[in-house]
Amino acid sequence: MIDIAGAVAVEAIEPQSRDAGVAAHYGDPMREQRTLATGVGxxxxxxxxxxxxxxxxxxxxxxxxxxxxxxxxxxxxxxxxxxxxxxxxxxxxxxxxxxxxxxxxxxxxxxxxxxxxxxxxxxxxxxxxxxxxxxxxxxxxxxxxxxxxxxxxxxxxxxxxxxxxxxxxxxxxxxxxxxxxxxxxxxxxxxxxxxxxxxxxxxxxxxxxxxxxxxxxxxxxxxxxxxxxxxxxxxxxxxxxxxxxxxxDLIGPAVHLDKGCYRGQETVARVHNLGRPPRRLVLLHLDGIATDQPPAPGTAVTAADGRAVGFVGTAVRHFELGMIALAVLKRNVPDDAVLRIGESTAAIDLG
Structure with missing residues (x-):
């Protein structure tokens, strides 16, 4: 970890985090976000x-x-x-x-x-x-x-x-x-x-x-x-x-669809040609009313009737957007579905 005054290690806050060994923040996480969004850090x-x-x-x-x-x-x-x-x-x-x-x-x-x-x-x-x-x-x-x-x-x-x-x-x-x-x-x-x-x-x-x-x-x-x-x-x-x-959404960045045989290629080709992967990555907005703590990775996303329809990957507090999360949901979850993540209500961002 870059050892400078004000550095707070990830493991000091989340002892079991996969991101141990680097700084979670240097004293003001929201200011640091704004720096990355508007300048350079x-x-x-x-x-x-x-x-x-x-x-x-x-x-x-x-x-x-x-x-x-x-x-x-x-x-x-x-x-x-x-x-x-x-x-x-x-x-x-x-x-x-x-x-x-x-x-x-x-x-x-x-x-x-x-x-x-x-x-x-x-x-x-x-x-x-x-x-x-x-x-x-x-x-x-x-x-x-x-x-x-x-x-x-x-x-x-x-x-x-x-x-x-x-x-x-x-x-x-x-x-x-x-x-x-x-x-x-x-x-x-x-x-x-x-x-x-x-x-x-x-x-x-x-x-x-x-x-x-x-x-x-x-x-x-x-x-x-x-x-x-x-x-x-x-x-x-x-x-x-x-x-x-x-x-x-890794087909575009990381997968060439016409390069010949490699391990797992048959599944990639079949799903691409059918056009219906069983799940999808979405950005969720959480209301943040019942709690201001982002849900942990792996937290279940449920529908209005209580059925589990996916899981949270990463949830954060964004300096402009509020509490947001990347989640993987079943393909058939409607874009306008009212979802629950623990105590929070969530909605899919359609942007």
């Missing part, structure tokens, strides 16, 4: 796992075992990928950055070791040498409209998702989402992403990076509020053991 996300994948065949190898089109991955390019189970359920989600000699994958806190174990099992005779680099490298993220004043990176390029039963060969043989990546002079990478600019930097240079950037620090609570408002799902919060990519 730096968020410590150094609890994320970082894997380094060097080797001459790294691009074609990752292409063959993940959901993304990576066969021609080149230096200066980033994207997202998933690893699925044989039945198409989401097992791992990683952000990708390529520097010309190594493909870097950063993933959820605590997930790097398991992802590395999977990758090592899939090596066979391929010329790749994946390793866990989390002890040496850290992820920091610049968030806010002024972030591009510090790093002039192109906006993400997101390709359209084809309709059901599209013609073979009609999807470009490129990553479905491309993020601009730049090598930093002091070492490390800057990658433009969906929520900001991620910096993958040596851990021993974090203090130098903070001094050079000279922007306010914001805690993970502020970052999570921006993520929820932007409807960006997070593995382990907006997912469970049954989650498939189409349920949480």
């Amino acid at each position: 730096l968020v410590d996300r150094s609890n994320r796992g970082v894997l380094a994948v060097p080797g001459a065949e790294r691009a074609s190898w990752l292409h063959s075992i993940t959901t993304q089109h990576l066969a021609d991955l080149r230096a200066g390019q980033g994207t997202e990928l998933l690893v699925l189970s044989p039945h198409g359920h989401v097992e791992y989600h990683a952000q990708v950055a390529e520097d010309g000699t190594t493909t870097w994958l950063d993933t959820e806190p605590g997930a790097a070791a398991d992802l590395l174990t999977f990758l090592e099992k899939m090596r066979f005779l391929t010329r790749v040498d994946p390793r866990d680099a989390s002890a040496e490298w850290a992820v920091l993220t610049l968030v806010g409209p002024r972030a591009t004043e510090l790093f002039d990176l192109k906006p993400p390029q997101v390709r359209a998702v084809p309709g059901a039963k599209f013609a073979a060969g009609s999807v470009p043989p490129l990553p479905t989402t491309e993020y601009d990546v730049r090598v930093l002079p002091e070492g490390g990478l800057a990658r433009r992403g969906r929520l900001g600019i991620d910096l993958i930097v040596p851990r021993d240079s974090i203090d130098d990076v903070i001094r050079r950037l000279d922007v306010p620090l914001a805690g993970l609570w502020a970052y999570e509020a921006m993520r929820v408002a932007a409807r960006v799902p997070r593995l382990g919060l907006e997912t469970d053991h049954r989650t498939i990519p189409a349920e949480i």
Whole structure:
């Protein structure tokens, strides 16, 4: 954790949180949110796992075992990928950055070791040498409209998702989402992403990076509020053991629909062609009358008759929107349904 005056660790507030090891806030979470929404702030996300994948065949190898089109991955390019189970359920989600000699994958806190174990099992005779680099490298993220004043990176390029039963060969043989990546002079990478600019930097240079950037620090609570408002799902919060990519809007960012066979591909194709995933990701507004405490991840969402129709992933207090939550609901829940989450009434945001 970036150890400065006023930093309050996540684990000091939530001892069992998956986000232990970084600051929840630096004294004023709402002010920090406003900074990220209107200016620029730096968020410590150094609890994320970082894997380094060097080797001459790294691009074609990752292409063959993940959901993304990576066969021609080149230096200066980033994207997202998933690893699925044989039945198409989401097992791992990683952000990708390529520097010309190594493909870097950063993933959820605590997930790097398991992802590395999977990758090592899939090596066979391929010329790749994946390793866990989390002890040496850290992820920091610049968030806010002024972030591009510090790093002039192109906006993400997101390709359209084809309709059901599209013609073979009609999807470009490129990553479905491309993020601009730049090598930093002091070492490390800057990658433009969906929520900001991620910096993958040596851990021993974090203090130098903070001094050079000279922007306010914001805690993970502020970052999570921006993520929820932007409807960006997070593995382990907006997912469970049954989650498939189409349920949480990861087809566009992380899944290429015409790249050939990979584990779980049959389920992805079948659900896409039928067009009816069993569940969907939604943004909920909670009334906050009975309680101002956001519900815990996994809290049931119920219909007016008491039936469970889904679960809460991440709930936050947003500086403008009030209490909001990302939730995964059954597909047949009407958009205008009156829902309950514990003591709170909730409504689906249709925006």
